[in-house]
Amino acid sequence: MSKYQPREFEGEIMELWEKEQVYRTEDGIRNNKSGNKMYTLSMFPYPSGAGLHVGHARIYTGTDVLARFMRLQGISVLHPMGWDAFGLPAENAAIKAKKNPMDMVPGNITTFKKQMKSLGLSYDWSREFSTTDPAYYRWTQWLFQQFFKMGLLYKKNTPIHFCPSCKTGLAEEEVLANGTHERCGKPITKKDLPQWIFRITTYAERLLSDLKGLDWPEGILTMQKNWIGKSEGVELDFKVDGLDETIRVFTTALDTIYGATFMVLSPEHPLISRLRGHISNVKTSGEKSKLTEVDEYIEKAEKKTDIERETENKDKTGVFTGLYCINPFNNGRIPIWIADYVLMGYGTGAVMGVPGHDARDYQYAIKYGLVVKPVIKPDTMAIRTDIKSDGFWNYEEIKAKYAEKSVLCNSDSYDGLSSLQAKEKMTVFVENQKIGKRKINYHLRDWIFSRQRYWGEPIPMVFCQSCKDKGISWWDTDEGKKFNKKHHNISKVDQNIQVEMQGWFPIVEKDLPLKLPYVQSYEPTDTGESPLSKMTDWKKTTCPHCGKHAIRETDTMPNWAGSCWYFLKFASPDKDSSTNIFDSSGVLPTSRDIPSRKNIVDSSEHPWRKEDIKKWLPVDWYLGGAEHAVLHLLYARFWVKALYDLGLLDFSEPFLRLRNVGMVLAEDHRKMSKSFNNVVNPDDVIGEYGADSLRVYEMFMAPFNMEIFWSTKALQGGYRFLNRIWQIYNSPDKINGRDDKNDKTDTTKIVVSLYKTIQKVGSDISQTKYNTAIAAMMEFLNEWEKQGESLPYQEAKKFLVILSPFAPFIAEKLWRDIYKETKSIALSTWPKIEKKDIVDDTVHIPVQVNGKVRGVVSVPHDIKQSDLEKLALEQEGIRKYIEGKSYKTIYVAGKILNFVLNR
RNA sequence: GCGUCAAUAGUCAAGAUGGAAACGACGAGAGACUUAAAAUCUCUUCCCGUAGGGGAUCGCAGGUUCGAGUCCUGCUUGACGCACCA
Numbered sequence: 009m010s011k012y013q014p015r016e017f018e019g020e021i022m023e024l025w026e027k028e029q030v031y032r033t034e035d036g037i038r039n040n041k042s043g044n045k046m047y048t049l050s051m052f053p054y055p056s057g058a059g060l061h062v063g064h065a066r067i068y069t070g071t072d073v074l075a076r077f078m079r080l081q082g083i084s085v086l087h088p089m090g091w092d093a094f095g096l097p098a099e100n101a102a103i104k105a106k107k108n109p110m111d112m113v114p115g116n117i118t119t120f121k122k123q124m125k126s127l128g129l130s131y132d133w134s135r136e137f138s139t140t141d142p143a144y145y146r147w148t149q150w151l152f153q154q155f156f157k158m159g160l161l162y163k164k165n166t167p168i169h170f171c172p173s174c175k176t177g178l179a180e181e182e183v184l185a186n187g188t189h190e191r192c193g194k195p196i197t198k199k200d201l202p203q204w205i206f207r208i209t210t211y212a213e214r215l216l217s218d219l220k221g222l223d224w225p226e227g228i229l230t231m232q233k234n235w236i237g238k239s240e241g242v243e244l245d246f247k248v249d250g251l252d253e254t255i256r257v258f259t260t261a262l263d264t265i266y267g268a269t270f271m272v273l274s275p276e277h278p279l280i281s282r283l284r285g286h287i288s289n290v291k292t293s294g295e296k297s298k299l300t301e302v303d304e305y306i307e308k309a310e311k312k313t314d315i316e317r318e319t320e321n322k323d324k325t326g327v328f329t330g331l332y333c334i335n336p337f338n339n340g341r342i343p344i345w346i347a348d349y350v351l352m353g354y355g356t357g358a359v360m361g362v363p364g365h366d367a368r369d370y371q372y373a374i375k376y377g378l379v380v381k382p383v384i385k386p387d388t389m390a391i392r393t394d395i396k397s398d399g400f401w402n403y404e405e406i407k408a409k410y411a412e413k414s415v416l417c418n419s420d421s422y423d424g425l426s427s428l429q430a431k432e433k434m435t436v437f438v439e440n441q442k443i444g445k446r447k448i449n450y451h452l453r454d455w456i457f458s459r460q461r462y463w464g465e466p467i468p469m470v471f472c473q474s475c476k477d478k479g480i481s482w483w484d485t486d487e488g489k490k491f492n493k494k495h496h497n498i499s500k501v502d503q504n505i506q507v508e509m510q511g512w513f514p515i516v517e518k519d520l521p522l523k524l525p526y527v528q529s530y531e532p533t534d535t536g537e538s539p540l541s542k543m544t545d546w547k548k549t550t551c552p553h554c555g556k557h558a559i560r561e562t563d564t565m566p567n568w569a570g571s572c573w574y575f576l577k578f579a580s581p582d583k584d585s586s587t588n589i590f591d592s593s594g595v596l597p598t599s600r601d602i603p604s605r606k607n608i609v610d611s612s613e614h615p616w617r618k619e620d621i622k623k624w625l626p627v628d629w630y631l632g633g634a635e636h637a638v639l640h641l642l643y644a645r646f647w648v649k650a651l652y653d654l655g656l657l658d659f660s661e662p663f664l665r666l667r668n669v670g671m672v673l674a675e676d677h678r679k680m681s682k683s684f685n686n687v688v689n690p691d692d693v694i695g696e697y698g699a700d701s702l703r704v705y706e707m708f709m710a711p712f713n714m715e716i717f718w719s720t721k722a723l724q725g726g727y728r729f730l731n732r733i734w735q736i737y738n739s740p741d742k743i744n745g746r747d748d749k750n751d752k753t754d755t756t757k758i759v760v761s762l763y764k765t766i767q768k769v770g771s772d773i774s775q776t777k778y779n780t781a782i783a784a785m786m787e788f789l790n791e792w793e794k795q796g797e798s799l800p801y802q803e804a805k806k807f808l809v810i811l812s813p814f815a816p817f818i819a820e821k822l823w824r825d826i827y828k829e830t831k832s833i834a835l836s837t838w839p840k841i842e843k844k845d846i847v848d849d850t851v852h853i854p855v856q857v858n859g860k861v862r863g864v865v866s867v868p869h870d871i872k873q874s875d876l877e878k879l880a881l882e883q884e885g886i887r888k889y890i891e892g893k894s895y896k897t898i899y900v901a902g903k904i905l906n907f908v909l910n911r
Numbered sequence: 912g913c914g915u916c917a918a919u920a921g922u923c924a925a926g927a928u929g930g931a932a933a934c935g936a937c938g939a940g941a942g943a944c945u946u947a948a949a950a951u952c953u954c955u956u957c958c959c960g961u962a963g964g965g966g967a968u969c970g971c972a973g974g975u976u977c978g979a980g981u982c983c984u985g986c987u988u989g990a991c992g993c994a995c996c997a
Contacts, residue, residue, distance in 0.1 A: 011950095227915050231992055234914065239996070259997060272997090324995075349995045359997045367912080368995055404913095451996055637992075708936070709923065715990090722923070725936050731951085780925065783935035790935090854931040859978040861931050885964090898977055904930045908977045 012734035014698025018817045022125055025820075030832045031130040034084050046078040047086045047624050049575055051632030051640070054092045054567070055116040057101055060123035061680065062688050062718065063672040066706045070669055070778065071631045072129045073707065076813035077773045079130075080838040086624050088578035089124065089131040091117050091138035094145075095567025096174055096191045099463035103531055109463045110526060113140060123690060128699050128816045130834065135581045139465075139570025143582060146521035147615035148569050149468040151647070153514035154654055156469070157482070157491050159501030160207050161457070162508050168456050170199035175532030177201055179456045179566065182639070201536050204467060204563060206455035208646050212236055214660075215452075215645060224666040225713065228637045235638040237451025242435050243356060244444025246271060249332040249341055251286060255279060258355030258449060261365065261403055262438070263430040266419035267383035268360040269373065271333050271344045272326065275309040276352035283331060290330030298330045302346060309348040324349045324372045335360075336443050337434070338420060347372065355449055365403040383418045384427060455643070457566060460538045462530035464564030468515045468522045472551035472558040476511025485513075485553055495654065513552045515560075524564075538562040571640050572647040573615075575627050575662060580620035614656065621657065630663040633671070641666070667776050670715040672706070677717055688718050700815035701727040707778035707814055729786055730818055733811065736792065737822050743804045758797050760848075761788055762807060763841045769810045770838065782814060806839040855880045856906040857889040865905075873899045880905055 025031065050071040053064060068089075075087040093113045102109035117138060124131065137144045155161050169178040173194035182190050189196055208215075216236045219229050241260035248255060255271060273280060280302075290298040305327040326347025333344055342360075349368060350359045363373035364382035373380050384406055406414050407427060416422045422430045438444040458467070482488045483506050492501065515522055525546050530539050540546065540562035551558035644662050652660040673679060674686035681687065693702050705726035709716040736742045765788040772781035788807070792799060799807075805827055812819035812833045823833040851869045853876065854861050863886040865879050877897060880886050890907055898906040 225916095227991075230915055234993060237993095237996065241997085257997080261997080347995095349997095351996070354996045356997095362997085366997070368997075371995095449996075451993095634991080705936095711924090714917095714924095716923080719923075719937070722937050728951090729936085735951090779936095780934085783925070786935055852931085856930080856978075859930090859976095864931075896977080898930095900930060904978085906930080906977060 010738065012731040012818070014700060014730075014817060015695065017821050018126070018128070018694075018698055018700075021817050021820050022128070025130075025832065025834075026125075028832060030834050031087070031132050032134065033086050033088075033132045044082075045084045045086070045624060046075075046629070047575075047579070047627045048075040048078065048629045049088070049578070049627050049631070051630070051636065052090045052092050052571070052574060053120065054095060054097055055113065055120045056097060057105075057112065057116050058682075058687075059116075059119045060127075060690055061672075062690050062693070062702075062706070063669075063680070065127055065690050065702060066672055066716075067631055067633070067669045068124065068127065068129050069703045069706055070667075070712055070776065071629065072127075072703075073773060073778060073813040074629055074631075074776070075130055076816065076834060077770070077838070079834060080809065080813070080836065082837065086579060087131055088135040089129070089133070090136050090574060090578065091120070091140070092567065092571050092574070093117065093138045093140040094464045094565075094570055096176070096459075096461065096463075097567075099461060099530075100174065100192065102463070108526065108530060110140075110524075113138070126694055126699055127690065128703065130816070135578050137574075137577065137581070139567075139574065142521040142523050144574075144577060145465045145570065147577070148465050148565070148573070149520050149522060150517065150615060151573060151651075152465075152565065152569070153468060153517075154656075155206070155647075155650055156509075156512075156514055157488070158495065158650065158654065159505045160210070160650060161204055162207070162505050163202055163204050163458075163512065164508065165200060165202045166205065166456070167198050167200050168203055169196050170201070170536065171196050174461070175534065175536065176460045177203055177456055177458055177536070179568075199536055201458075201460070203456050204458040204561075206457045206646075208455045208643075209450060209452055211646050211649055212238070212450040212452045213448075214649055215642065218645075218649075218661055222661060222666070223664060225634075225668055228634065228641070228666065228668070231637040232642060235452065235642065238448060239450075240446070240448050242438055242444055243447040244336065244438045246333040246336065246342075246360070248283070248344070249334055251283075251331075253279065253282065255333055255344070255358050256356045256444070257358045257360045258447060259360060261362070261431075262434045263416060263419075263422075263427050264362045264365050264383055264403065265335065265337050265360065265434065266416075266422070267362040267364040267381045268335055268342060269363060269379040269381055270342050270361040270369075272347050272350045272359045272361050272369075272372070273329075273344065274350040274352040274357040275306045275346055275348050277346075277357045279358075280306070280346065283329065286331060287329050292330070302327055302329060305346060324368070324375060326372065326376065328376070336441065337437075343378070345376075353453065354451070362403075364400060365406070367400075367402055370400045381418060383416055384414050385417050386414055455646075457569075458563035459566050460536055461532055461564055462524075462527065462539045464524075464566065465569055466522045466524055466540065467561040467563050467565060468520060469561040470513050470515050470549055470552060470558045471561065472511050472513065472554060472556060474511075474556045475513070475551060475554055479507075479510055480553065481506045481510045482513050482553075513558075515549075516552050522560075538564060540564070568640060568643045572644045573651075575630075575644075576616055576621060576625065576657075579624035580616035625657070626659050626661060627663045628665060630666045631669060632666075634668040668713045670710065670713050673715055673717050675718045675720070680718075693723065697723060697727045698730075698817065700730055700817045703816075704729060704782060704814050708782040710779060712776045712778055729782075729789070730815055732789060732793065733815075734818065734822075736789070737804070737808075737826050742792065742798050743801055743826075744798050745801045758792060758799060759803055760846055761791055762799065762803060763846045766806060766810050766839050767841050767846065773813065778814070785811060785814075809833060809836055809839060851902055853880075853902070854904050855883070855886050856904060857886065858909055859906065862886045862889055869902065873897075873905075876905060880907075 048071050050067050071087070075085050078085045098109050098113055102112050105112065139145060139148070152161070169183050170176070171178055171189040171192065171194060173192050174189060177199070178189060178196065183196055184190050187196055188194060216233065216238055219232060222229065239260050241258055242262045243256055243258050245254040245256050255273070259265070284299060287302055288297065288299040292298050292301070294301075305325070324347060326345045326349070329344045329346060331344045332341045334340070335342055349372065350357065361369040361372065361378070363370040363378060363380040365384060370380065372378070380400060382401055384401070384403070386406070414427055416425050416427070416430050419430070422433065425433065435446060483492060483501060525540070525543060527539065527543065529542070533539060533542070547560050547562060549558050549560050550556065641663070648657060648662045649660045651657045674684065674688070676684070676686055678684055678686065690702060701723060705723040706716070708726060709722060765784050768784045769781040772778065772784070791797065808819045808823055816834065820833050823829050849869060850866050852864050852866050855863045855865060863880065863883045865876065865883065867876055867879060876899065881890070890909070894910045895907045896910070898908060
């Protein structure tokens, strides 16, 4: 009997799979029923120099198990893999290594691919591409241009988050809560730079409401909801006392307006500059003039970094302007303050201070001695001072506790109304007086899309000063007019954007891809300009509209661009798909001369063939880490919605089912990191125990979405399990009637167990409950190993099939060796189990006395209650608790019998 | 502060709909094989008892129920996310 030595055959099996093209996507050939497809996708990796991580192995194996299972169900499966190779991590690594990223990425990809193959992942490699491949980013650029044409992109000078270490601007989402950059961990500052900005906010409502139909983890849905942060309220104007100015505020609690005892402006509020003259007239008792006081405060506030604002979080500061405004409801005069706890970026940048019900306003009022006036109380309370001794009652809290039973007070004619009634009535008043309107605000901000870095898709736009001077925008051109006409159904391009974007033109389509030039100096600059801006020759071009001198955009796209639509391209690869990015030796052509493949794409209209998209999309199963909850997953949803509006797609949500994978932490319970010297390399593990052991271990250790701690000991458990399988298939007395082609069999006890196992494994896999599926197989194996148990030859074959999604190498090996099969097990069929084959005739009913189990009776499954009771009472162990006492019985058919003694 | 999720044996974990708590793995102990070790196999592994058997137990405290790990209320601890969003 030979020993289980995976090293000896895994490589050979891998070659067989490749030779036989086992994992090539079958476009619905095996089952022509429409809709019988499955698109299983793992979030594709950025191919780092460190190679594949055991954490990667977990995601990819999890997706692979699904893909293999679906194939065995006879479903056509699309299971692709590619590379998200643009972006900061690749570039920072390249800078560190003093190499051009273009020269580094190909080698990394080669390593990743080799490692993935050795893991036994069943990808259709013919669909592979990298986001850095010009044939792919040609279309990323093309899509950018479509979004520009829709009016979803504009370029504007904006104060943005800037990472001084990476020397680039960042999106809101890339800044961590502690004010550092999510990629490099260094602190972030603000910088005023011209930026391409995506108007993702125009899709806020749809991004929010479409979450409803998605089968995603609850936590991720909540995070997206919170990130979009919808709040409904009212905007209304407060007159500045004695001046012809108004202050517009946004509030979600209009019912508290009688409690507004002060007004707060954000330090960046534009009104302040107009008020300066009046502020300088204010008399003060101090040495400084009021204006100096205000100016000093504003200057200090502007200098604060995000981190400073963060640490000072709770200690609010501000300055009184000496001016007043008028509450439109009661004409009360309230003081105007400037404070940096009010943000310019949200609402109107001005807030009515209601210290009676808002915790922040309360804190501020206490510090500066402002009036605290509660205006909502529980209806059972007579006087307002009883509400709380200090006069403050959190708005949310009072509503949560008293709901409809909280009423207004101190609010003139609104007194006694419920919060809800008052809010509605007051809103109507605001509307009638024409001093404001209902308004919905979102926390979601527009998406800063420029990066001042080298390693990204060049933004395919050209700026023409001459056209700008003449006030010509792209929408004034023939092409632009045609576009507007064709897409008049979608939101009309904003006039402001048309003006703002005068002089900007997409480079003509036939010139795509606009290739990233190979440069000597690709390091980011200190000026916050892209390294491409130093390439004067490359920058120079002609205006697509007027033909005069024009300048190329030199910013590049963020790494999110490529991942926003890669799942579409997998479904519809370039026709000449043999143009793999690898040549036969596995070495990339030097990137200096990667051929442009624009000529092999047949359509000038679409980056994909519609029938392919129809066949495969949307993605049925999307597996990846939870860290993308509001980055990639939000951006990709946004692009798909925009593409839907353009008529390029006929669905508007890309990922129907999302599952998160838990992290793989090191044995010492820390994150795996080079600096802790605790990284486990999958190559080493595969070398020693085989890929199957690694796969089984990672699927078995915990539920798929939970984090696991690496344990080599536990991994050996996986190896032992496979070893026992190897031994049992090689034991003459464990499998009956070898070479018997006749698959008729008695349903002996062990066979029934097998059938139950088959059913459990199937249902567990489709719920990504891999750990319990494996436990069930182990349980079955334990039973099969018992002395005297053996399986008929054809039945034992079925066990290999259900094992194969988890341990494809050993399953394939035994499939071919023991059963002499020549066609891969991956292309076989999941065993069908009839319900009648797994029904037990005898059931075991636990018998309780007062809820405690005192015995078990084995009876026919359809026994009558009276017979069951009789049998139960025959048991000494049960009878002794009941004898001579009065009782009643509760019987749950097939489950439990309970005797309840009367007290 | 807000939101989401979690807590079961020495460790990782199973336990959908309330109905036998602890499937499976790791570790530990004993034994078999071996000159020996590793590997492999067998048994034990909450507490008491040689055993039949009995008792306890699911973060803590209550409650609902014939019956609660599961439902409800309050609390504790931890993880993740958001955070001056008006």
